[in-house]
Amino acid sequence: MLLNSNYTGKVNYTNNYYIKSIRTKLNFLSAILFTELIMEKQEKDIIIDFEPISRRIIIPKNKSFHEILTKVGIKIRTLCGGLGTCGKCKVLVQEGREFLNTPTKSELEHLSGADISNGWRLACQIKVNNELIPKIVKVDPPQFRVFLPEELILEDFKILTSGEQKDIHLKPAVRKLYLEVKKPSLENPVPDLERIINSVTLKDKNFLNDENLNIDFKLLKNIPDILRDGDHKVSLTFLNGNYDELISCEPGNTVNENYGIAFDIGTTTIVGYLINLNNGKTYSVSSMLNPQTAYGEDVITRITYIKDNENGLKELNSTVINALNTIISKNCDKANIKPTQIYEATIVGNSVMHHIFLGLNPNYIGQSPYVPVIQRELNVKSSIIGLNISPGGNVHVLPVIAGFVGADTMGVIISSSIEKEKELTLAIDIGTNGEIIIGNKDYLITGSCAAGSALEGAHIKDGMRAASGAIDSLRIDPDTFEISYTTIKNKKPIGICGSGLIDLIAEMLRAKIITRSGNFNKNLHDMERIVKKDKSTEFIVVKKEETSLNRDIIISQGDIRQLQMAKAAFYSGMKIILNELKIEKTIKQIFLAGAFGNYIDKDNAKFIGMIPDISSDKIFQIGNAAGSGAQNCLLNLDLRKKTRELLKKVKYVEIATKKEFQREFAEAMYFPHMNLELFPSLKEYENIPKR
């Protein structure tokens, strides 16, 4: 998204030096590389982007949105089936309100005045007013952008929740202890708390550091009654670490009910892992799309929203806290446990998600020199944060590394143990934001690359997230140009997700449909699947008859540019970080982290030049490594200490400000790279035309 910000008119980046500098560079690059305009004219149709599912649809005018959604296979929750009587299909129109009919009687009934003025409508009631639509239709920004609330979406999205769990020694911060406390007497009138502590010390002399023990203040108020309700038989919960504290006291023996929850707060998705802290087992995993998407699909638009709206930070903060509470409650329902028996939560997320979660203003992350408010880890009471776990519970937030390399990257480092590797290792975490880590036992350098969310299907005409009906793998017969593909859940295709897009680009290269510079091969311009539309060219991936849509699934020249830029961002970012390492410069091993990294074809990712040319058996897909980092820190206190040590070791490189960035990026726009010598194993490129 960063990379195509030059096309969006919505977000005001005026004070955003970082973005400005990238924009200047990209304008320059596009002048060199881009041969087509990304403007399209489609007088009969209009374009709607649906968020947070990143689904673009092109539709004939004069249909209600509800009909449209149903037709294209996005199921939403309504009771009345689109009659306007249930009021359930509330959607937020973010772009294009001016082209819509005025709110109907049914909407005036079901929506408040504030709702309507904020852009909320009922999907079944809104229609496009043809007269108002301008003749020239822009693709980006689209005329319409519509946000669908989480609860409206019936479809399950594929959110990567699993990560590679190394064998973690169980040493959680939370410890429970069952006690029969001595009752007070006139001979021994010891105060309640002191009797409790004395009983702990009697049971286990080394259990706690009495001298520095804190007591949760709200708990203290309830202790007298809990003690007597439980006939002086109670289960205590202690936090250890640098923050020894008695955080809970429950009547009876509840030591088996000892849970923690690890959260990975992504820009687009949030995952929560409910773990039993007595045995380290994961009892339930729940996830949802990050509802902050309603405020902007990437971190920069969210920072801008916060800057432009007095209560913006508060709004975004409540939104994410509510989402986490929804996940907590889902997990507790699944595992049949009480939220108050979750005593600790660990949190990873990129720096902006980290700041918004904590209610810290991310403003200065968004402008040069891009500094966060805080780097170090934080421990905050759940009641202060507003998380619905035990009221005395601890929220441990992993440290961030820099403005655009957050606690999620620290999670990847912790769970991958990259800092212990002998060989120089590249780890890339591919999500809505892309982070690069290069390191081994001697070095640890990180950087952020403005890869954008093209690889997640955003801003690609028929791109979509990994949901049912998405093409997730694909082959092209180089002789017949016949295309075979698979879709998620074997549904009729409705779009292409990230792994499908990588396959598509790689196969189009192998079949010489596109050249190394990303242009359609002029020699093949007369083939059936290549269609010229005004000034753009499109390649038909799936014909209308095979889809759930009543049109072809295509990839346009503009789409290819988006993917080129994304892959170039990773490769050039890696090159620039490597330049910082003065001694050794060869990547020997690659870790692919994140949802996307997990599902792609490693060989094709290498083939398009997204990652360096090393043997595929040295490329490891490590899953949601950021989330694993949060889980590991939940399970083992020593790893939190390790994050502190890692902070001292890790270096951060501001990639986009390096003088060689423009050249590196431009060279990496080629497939696999302008310099073929960097990819010696890819012999097929000898036959693929450069331009």
Add this chain to the structure above:
Amino acid sequence: MLLNSNYTGKVNYTNNYYIKSIRTKLNFLSAILFTELIMEKQEKDIIIDFEPISRRIIIPKNKSFHEILTKVGIKIRTLCGGLGTCGKCKVLVQEGREFLNTPTKSELEHLSGADISNGWRLACQIKVNNELIPKIVKVDPPQFRVFLPEELILEDFKILTSGEQKDIHLKPAVRKLYLEVKKPSLENPVPDLERIINSVTLKDKNFLNDENLNIDFKLLKNIPDILRDGDHKVSLTFLNGNYDELISCEPGNTVNENYGIAFDIGTTTIVGYLINLNNGKTYSVSSMLNPQTAYGEDVITRITYIKDNENGLKELNSTVINALNTIISKNCDKANIKPTQIYEATIVGNSVMHHIFLGLNPNYIGQSPYVPVIQRELNVKSSIIGLNISPGGNVHVLPVIAGFVGADTMGVIISSSIEKEKELTLAIDIGTNGEIIIGNKDYLITGSCAAGSALEGAHIKDGMRAASGAIDSLRIDPDTFEISYTTIKNKKPIGICGSGLIDLIAEMLRAKIITRSGNFNKNLHDMERIVKKDKSTEFIVVKKEETSLNRDIIISQGDIRQLQMAKAAFYSGMKIILNELKIEKTIKQIFLAGAFGNYIDKDNAKFIGMIPDISSDKIFQIGNAAGSGAQNCLLNLDLRKKTRELLKKVKYVEIATKKEFQREFAEAMYFPHMNLELFPSLKEYENIPKR
């Protein structure tokens, strides 16, 4: 007050085993010693107790309360002078509502319905309805008890604020530091907090323990703006001790503005000392009557109120917090400083005041075996407590020792250093509750004595607090029975305060007006000043003509019993604690703490047998030692550590449950004691009749 609970019908002690056991004992004692009934019949007058000033007045019927107050010299704040137009003279009628006129038109105008149903009236509007008053009038409880809110009372009450300040080495928990923080750059994009901490370490390597440093979470949210508002020049405030924390960051250099406040929360009075933590100097002292008196004048009635009212604890807690905030604001006005530049508050108070201040339920202190919720010291954020100081400020609450020996006693121990004395020392803190400490370098034993508030003038017909017009010292010519006296502020007398009462008893003994058993000397029953009223006898202390009242100031047989019981409680309590010390049994030195202890005539206190017979030059009046303890702990962190060590050393004796209590108490009811050998220096007693 505890001791005359057998006369009060109001408080329901049914579940209060402690009080019950004392009551049984006192009923037994009164059967032995009391020869008169404390019932009086005064058909023409009614009795009103005014709280919190403990002023009893006996008035003719059919006067408005406002007239009555003015007449007896209690000035209250009104604008209209009693016409009923300003609505300022709001008072709370606690007892006797049923004997009053119904609310007038003026009251219905100025008071809310809730006010009226809670018993609030306008002093200028209420009159007694003669028809409703029963013929037999009880003295205790009086027909009327009226609470005067703090703001209504114009008169300055004498609240002891000064204590003996030993030379305290300045080592406060709060430290401020002025810093010019390095600005961030693209080359060095260090997060805000880390730049601050790095600058501290650069300035003074040993200033803080970075590894364990906490950051006030609300402060963290404001740091980015404060840093930039102050052009990266800021003053930081750190808390040290076991709770290293950055609690404040202010733009510019404000290191000279570094304040703390020490509070002594008494049952009846609250004092706050504002201290500059850079130089240890007291900048302002403010005090007020504890507004909790509206809910009951002693700790037991307040516990009962909390037990009987669902929101009782919350109400009493807010009341004391509001009072402390009033004192903070008074002090800040006087010293011309900002409340946000007070970074720490230290608190002492008896166990019940301690619990209510913290919002902890004191219920179990009030019933056998009388255990508090917590003994140890507490550190709580000011924002959690609700104190209007720096939002990140620390509230340090000194530890309590036992149910009836609170943090105030710990304050006395800390400020008097009794635990360092070579000679066995008795310290008594005389307030609404009485505490006894006996100790030296080898022993430290404490106990609480149910001394009641008679010594503060409560429940004595013409007793009053030390306010202007109170007789504070007195002599009787043994030959002529002429009485000479002094009053506070040299006003015409309106009552007798504690020090005056002690003098009066001692002088009545010396003049043989009363006997060693506390009865009026039958041989003098025909003297002019002795008046028989129904079944009671009174001694006229000041004749009507000399007073501001239109009646005599007297002391009744019942009043003498109250004072006898109070002094006996101290002496017998001390004897019982001494019995616990198996080796050494002779008090060599006495510390008199508390308001009362400071103003009394030491020789007369000894003469009536309240304290043991030792040389007066070994009796020291140490002032508000509890308050000094709070100040000392504010000024020096090591003393907080010392309170922890003292907790391990100090023993607590439950005086009233000891089997010898009844005998010791009965013997100590005599002046100076049943056993004259205990007071060998008081030769005058050879001539004073025993009965």
